Amino acid sequence: MKYTEDHEWMRLEDDLIIVGITEHAATQLGDIVFVELPEIETQTAKGDEVVVIESVKAASDILAPLDGEIVEVNQALIDAPALVNEDPTGAAWFFKLKVDDTAVLDDFMDEDAYKALID
Amino acid sequence: MWPAEGIAISGACFQAWTEGASDADLSARDACAFRGFVIERGEMSDLKMLDLAALHDAHGAKMVPFAGYNMPVQYALGVMGEHTHTRTQAGLFDVSHMGQVILRPKAGMEALALGFEALMPVDVLGLAEGRQRYGLLTNDAGGIRDDLMFANRGDDLLVVVNAACKDADIAHMTAHLSDVADVIPVTDRALLALQGPLAAAALGAVITLPDMRFMDVAEIDTDFGTLWLSRSGYTGEDGFEISVPNAHVQAFAEALLTQNTVALIGLGARDSLRLEAGLCLYGHDITTETSPIEAGLTWAIQKVRRTGGDRAGGFAGSDVILDHLANGAPRKRVGLLPQTRAPMREGVSLFSGDTQVGAVTSGGFGPTLGAPVAMGYVDAQHAALGTELTGDVRGKRLPVTVAALPFTPANFKR
Known part of the structure; x- marks a missing residue:
């Protein structure tokens, strides 16, 4: 798993990059009550606001970590936003991204580097 | 607008x-993100600390600046858990940032009451000893300077005001009441609120609790010094607000927390609880720009102060406020139920067709309802219950319905 400085995780599966938020981010945000997902086939640029998540207290944006095309979104989060708190790095993935070259992942933090960031 | x-x-x-x-x-x-609370930003070192700061820290509090104080916004339980705990058991809130002020009469209680009535459209004179009432300091334009609680303690009035307004309130009362009262800020006491259906049982296990109903006040001597109790709060639940000498507040809070029904609750859940209960947050739902009638606080203006009453008018902004009472206000504060799962927060514009007819002043998620809830102001012709409007959420017009307040029924011990 790779990590961004915006507290997102990325995992490579079947040549697609699966994106979610870290347990640390989910804890900091608190109880998630609403998730708004992008349309599939959306072309995104790194830094685009692609997902809105809202806790009891506030709304936050999740940014696209890379340039690419959103090819799948996790519809389960619409009816069960609390999944983000329950299983942030598993069942609560947000979207799958198709990129030109998955080697771009090498530029991101590994788990040790991310742990050092949040400690 | x-x-x-x-x-x-x-x-x-x-x-x-x-x-x-x-x-x-x-x-x-x-x-x-707690934009409903964060009034100013400052270095943490500029912030006033609560006497219970160490206790908050020991309970995993996340602290935020609010009204010049470093305040607990949530604890380990989290906003949702704290909200539910308060609705089902007993939540303990440290509200020591609020202003406690004694108005000590110089020329008798009647003169003080009449003087205070010049600042509020409220019946002060008729408040019986041992009782508390909700009040509003108004300005000359009929807007609201602050909302407050005041209690008749026989020898004086005890006033509790909002933290962000307390310096201005004290100056305002001092300027206008100097002939009839000494205005004395209470600086040696903390203020706690214990709220929820099990609050009375929890408090009664720690002190000998006098027989009190909603809005009664009492002063009692305890192992924790002399406590000033009122049976009131701001969650829609039964409960008490308790003024405790600073020297005893740590021991008193710890004694309450030894009971497994009592948990510390932060500002985050305080906000969602009062929102579900339909209660106004000063600076958001009521301001110097909103009249009490627009705000739906007509119930706080007793008949004796209304046109035709024995002491009608004579308060700041009475021309505007009595006009709104007689002829209707141009806009009204209403409850709002968003019809999708997306919360509508403060600042969301409200539309009827393509015309903007209002805006949300407080909004979020109601954990007890399990759905988003909000309140805001709309033009009077769109304020009827059931009116279907739309709210602009990130550029999308989402449906929202005007709904009755409160969203959750009050559980006061009347």
Whole structure:
């Protein structure tokens, strides 16, 4: 798993990059009550606001970590936003991204580097 | 015309989030997210500390600046858990940032009551000893300077005001009441609230609780010094607000917390609880720009102060306020139930067709309802229950229905 400085995780599966938020981010945000997902086939640029998540207290944006095309979104989060708190790095993935070259992942933090960031 | 404050601040939150390269930044974004609370930003060292700061820390509090104080916004339980705990058991809130002020009469209680009535459209003279009442300091334009509680303690009035307004309130009362009262800020006492269906049982296990109903006040001597009790709160639940000498507040809070029904509750759940209960947050749902009638606080203006009453008018802004009472206000505060899962927060513009007819002043998620809830102001012709409007959420017009307040029934011991 790779990590961004915006507290997102990325995992490579079947040549697609699966994106979610870290347990640390989910804890900091608190109880998630609403998730708004992008349309599939959306072309995104790194830094685009692609997902809105809202806790009891506030709304936050999740940014696209890379340039690419959103090819799948996790519809389960619409009816069960609390999944983000329950299983942030598993069942609560947000979207799958198709990129030109998955080697771009090498530029991101590994788990040790991310742990050092949040400690 | 409609406040845009929430929108502007949410931009700052967004920036903090996107630039969040460290835990400190993420926390800053998170704190910033409480835009309903964060009135000013300052270095932590500028902030006043609560006497219970160490206790909050020991219970895993996340602290944020609010009204000049470093305040617990949530504990380990989290906002949702704390909200539910208060609705089902007993929640303990440290509200020591609020202003406790004694009005000590110089020329008798009647003169003090009549003097105070010049500042509020409220019946002060008729408040019986041992009773508390909700009051509103108004301005000459009929707007609201602050909302408050005041209690008749026989020899004086005890007033509790909002933290962000307390310096201005004290100056205002001092300027206008100097002939009839000494205005004495209480600086040696903390203020706790214990709220929820099990609050009376929990408090009664720690002190000998006098027989009190909703809005009664009492002064009792205990192992924790002399406590000033009122059976009131701001959650819609039964409960008590308890003024405790600073020297005893730690021991008193710890004694309450030894009971497994009592948990500490932060500002986050305080906000969602009062929102579900339909109660106004000063600076958001009521301001110097809103009249009490627009705000739906007509019930707080007793008949004796209305046109035709024995002491009608004679308070700041009475021409505007009595006109709104007689002829209707141009806009009204209403409850709002968003019809999708998306919360509608402060600053969301409300539309009827393509015409903007109002804006949300408080909004979020109601954990007891399990759905988003909000309140806001709409033009009077769109204020009827059941009126279907839309709210602009991130550029999308989502359906929202005007609904009755409160969203959750009050459980007061009347």
